[in-house]
Amino acid sequence: MKFYLKLGLILLAFCIVATALLAYVNSITKPKIAAIKIKEAELAREELIPNSAFEEVTVKTGKDSIVYYVARDKATKELKGYTFTAAKIGYSSNVKTMAAMDKDFRILGIKVVEQAETPGLGANCTDSTFTKKFRGLTPDQLMVDKDGGKIQSMTGATITTRAVTNSLREQIALVKKDVEAKLAALPAQEVTP
Amino acid sequence: MSFMKELTKGLIKENPTFVIVLGMCPTLATSTSVNNAIGMGMAATFVLVCSNIMISLIKNVTPDKIRIPVYVVVIAAFVSIVDMMMAAYVPDLHKSLGLFIPLIVVNCIILGRAEAYANKNNVLNSLADGIGMGAGFTLALTVVATFREILGNGTWAGLRIMPQTYDPMLMALLAPGAFITLGTLMATINLLKEKK
Amino acid sequence: MKDKYTVSPAPHLHDRTSIPNVMWNVVIALLPALAFAVYYWGWRSLWLTLIGVVAAVATEALIQYLRKVPVTVYDGSAVLTGMLLTYNISADSPWWLPIMGSVFAIAIGKQAFGGLGNNPVNPALLGRAFLLASWPSLMTGNCWIRTLPHKLSESSINGISNLSLIHANLQGVSAKAYDLVTSATPLKVAQTLRDSSFVNTITTDPATNLDISGKMFKSLFDMGTLRSLFWGNVGGCIGEVSVFALLLGAIYLLWKNIIEWRIPLFYIGTVFVLTFLFGGIEGAGPSILLPFFHIFSGGLMLGAFFMATDYTTSPLTKNGRIVFAIGCGVLTVVIRLVGGYPEGVSYSILFMNVMTPLIDKLTMPKAFGRVKK
Numbered sequence: 001m002k003f004y005l006k007l008g009l010i011l012l013a014f015c016i017v018a019t020a021l022l023a024y025v026n027s028i029t030k031p032k033i034a035a036i037k038i039k040e041a042e043l044a045r046e047e048l049i050p051n052s053a054f055e056e057v058t059v060k061t062g063k064d065s066i067v068y069y070v071a072r073d074k075a076t077k078e079l080k081g082y083t084f085t086a087a088k089i090g091y092s093s094n095v096k097t098m099a100a101m102d103k104d105f106r107i108l109g110i111k112v113v114e115q116a117e118t119p120g121l122g123a124n125c126t127d128s129t130f131t132k133k134f135r136g137l138t139p140d141q142l143m144v145d146k147d148g149g150k151i152q153s154m155t156g157a158t159i160t161t162r163a164v165t166n167s168l169r170e171q172i173a174l175v176k177k178d179v180e181a182k183l184a185a186l187p188a189q190e191v192t193p
Numbered sequence: 194m195s196f197m198k199e200l201t202k203g204l205i206k207e208n209p210t211f212v213i214v215l216g217m218c219p220t221l222a223t224s225t226s227v228n229n230a231i232g233m234g235m236a237a238t239f240v241l242v243c244s245n246i247m248i249s250l251i252k253n254v255t256p257d258k259i260r261i262p263v264y265v266v267v268i269a270a271f272v273s274i275v276d277m278m279m280a281a282y283v284p285d286l287h288k289s290l291g292l293f294i295p296l297i298v299v300n301c302i303i304l305g306r307a308e309a310y311a312n313k314n315n316v317l318n319s320l321a322d323g324i325g326m327g328a329g330f331t332l333a334l335t336v337v338a339t340f341r342e343i344l345g346n347g348t349w350a351g352l353r354i355m356p357q358t359y360d361p362m363l364m365a366l367l368a369p370g371a372f373i374t375l376g377t378l379m380a381t382i383n384l385l386k387e388k389k
Numbered sequence: 390m391k392d393k394y395t396v397s398p399a400p401h402l403h404d405r406t407s408i409p410n411v412m413w414n415v416v417i418a419l420l421p422a423l424a425f426a427v428y429y430w431g432w433r434s435l436w437l438t439l440i441g442v443v444a445a446v447a448t449e450a451l452i453q454y455l456r457k458v459p460v461t462v463y464d465g466s467a468v469l470t471g472m473l474l475t476y477n478i479s480a481d482s483p484w485w486l487p488i489m490g491s492v493f494a495i496a497i498g499k500q501a502f503g504g505l506g507n508n509p510v511n512p513a514l515l516g517r518a519f520l521l522a523s524w525p526s527l528m529t530g531n532c533w534i535r536t537l538p539h540k541l542s543e544s545s546i547n548g549i550s551n552l553s554l555i556h557a558n559l560q561g562v563s564a565k566a567y568d569l570v571t572s573a574t575p576l577k578v579a580q581t582l583r584d585s586s587f588v589n590t591i592t593t594d595p596a597t598n599l600d601i602s603g604k605m606f607k608s609l610f611d612m613g614t615l616r617s618l619f620w621g622n623v624g625g626c627i628g629e630v631s632v633f634a635l636l637l638g639a640i641y642l643l644w645k646n647i648i649e650w651r652i653p654l655f656y657i658g659t660v661f662v663l664t665f666l667f668g669g670i671e672g673a674g675p676s677i678l679l680p681f682f683h684i685f686s687g688g689l690m691l692g693a694f695f696m697a698t699d700y701t702t703s704p705l706t707k708n709g710r711i712v713f714a715i716g717c718g719v720l721t722v723v724i725r726l727v728g729g730y731p732e733g734v735s736y737s738i739l740f741m742n743v744m745t746p747l748i749d750k751l752t753m754p755k756a757f758g759r760v761k762k
Binding site: 006007010011014015018021022025026028029030032033036118121155 | 225254255256258259262263266267269270273274277278280281282284363366367
């Protein structure tokens, strides 16, 4: 009995040391990683709609909330469009896509920011040959060609293509609803400043 | 056994992929392109060297009965630390290798070498073993990936090899392509060995 | 020497069945389908078939030479594999496609396992699976109709007789309905019409959608379409196209006692019953003609008579063959009705091929007099 207790204690000691080490490393690297992520997101937004100032908008829809950014020209403050991040489960991972659209909800450009799909097939979704297919499309056209839309699916990776396309379409619908609701409420706001 | 011998045995004679047949999961998963293969190989080599040294250091304080759980804790902790450090300090490298790091935890080459070698040998030899085995793993992955990428994508490490008119054989990139390539390569190696 | 001095008790039966005899007879039985393919699609289907056969024979000879075993290409098994493989591709394929398929079928599907009699699955079907995984654009979709059977016009591209008439009524209603009319094979049309996410988008009115999709679905199995399917005036791959030609060959094989009736009968029968029960859609109720559409279209005839009956890869016992055939039928219907592909014959047979040793083991009769353990 004593022998087994000793074994357990030794294993416990190893685990404690390992956990302490992990906790320590985590505490110093976490803020750095978060900062890098935020900076990357900023860079990606800047790339999609250049020369703009972004304003974050968070909307509560029931349990979930959606976040999107309103882009205005840095100089003229004119409304240029919106950016947002959409995500959906693809073939083997959660595919996260950042997208920008103009004020008429037409896609300006997309960038797949996070994915772990099959290399050589689904992972090709980060390629510009795939992402540029989305440019200029309206929400109605955002569907894989097999489902009757305009996006030609990547060879051998229909599921990934669907994940990107459908996540964008659904997210645009949410953003559009909110923007339109706000626009409808706008005159009232002007009356009572 | 001399240091040099420990270093070179992993390359061909005891190649972890083709001869010992360890770590098949990452081999099949990441050999779709040469860049991925080298990335995975390097990340695995790094963790393998570290874990070999560590295991060799603690071999005298670990009771035999609980050595496997201890190794698992050590390796998993190492991988997580490497992952976080890379994400924080070398984000560019993490972007290209980050995909493979969680895969390393399940790479049985690392546990295999800890169990078969590092817990019986001194630190220096374990270091040599780790480097050699890692290099052998990288080499094997690269060879498999060479065939798969050229056939399945017409490129090698991103450079176009096949003419533009080449219609890529997509199956080479899929799981059956990995199994067939690996099987054919192993058969070829065994054939060459028999001839000797 | 061993073979010459086998001692066994009487009675001694001998017939002329031998591997070459069986293989060459199957090749003969496949010729009518080739003749129909040439009639509908021109000489290119013949050249492709020859290329596939030559590639298969050359690969077999080369590997047997390298393995230092007797070269047995005259037994016709490689010829048959090359032929069956080419029957699975489009008459419009590039010349190298049958070569790649045949080389893979023989080298990986057959010789890697030790040659004739040792292959776990049908090599020709494995070759087809390889081609489908490697060059999906050449093996699916519109590849079947780039070269049209000469009697088909652009408006009724897939041999469905009434669809073009319905389409005329639909003009202006929906571009999507038009796309459907021009999709490649009747099975693809059937699959699309079963997909409610498609049907709901034809127009905005659900009742109209049901009406349109129901009408279209019914035209899949009216007499005109069934006639096209029977004679082979539809888009499809080289060998599957004419039910009539395949039946001619099948009758020849049954008469010569080369294939056994159980596998084809139970395979096709299962597909018939299941598609009758579950094949309908909302808006087009069950019909006794619908199962005929399913057994006449796609590769079922080719698969049931010429591929599922392969000696090496189907069970030895009679009950085992019935189990095997029903399994093939169920899987084919499942893939056709609920799967992602419009057609499922090849995968069903491949899957049941792998199950064959298990089926054999479970259905082997007990030796007489042996005590149950």
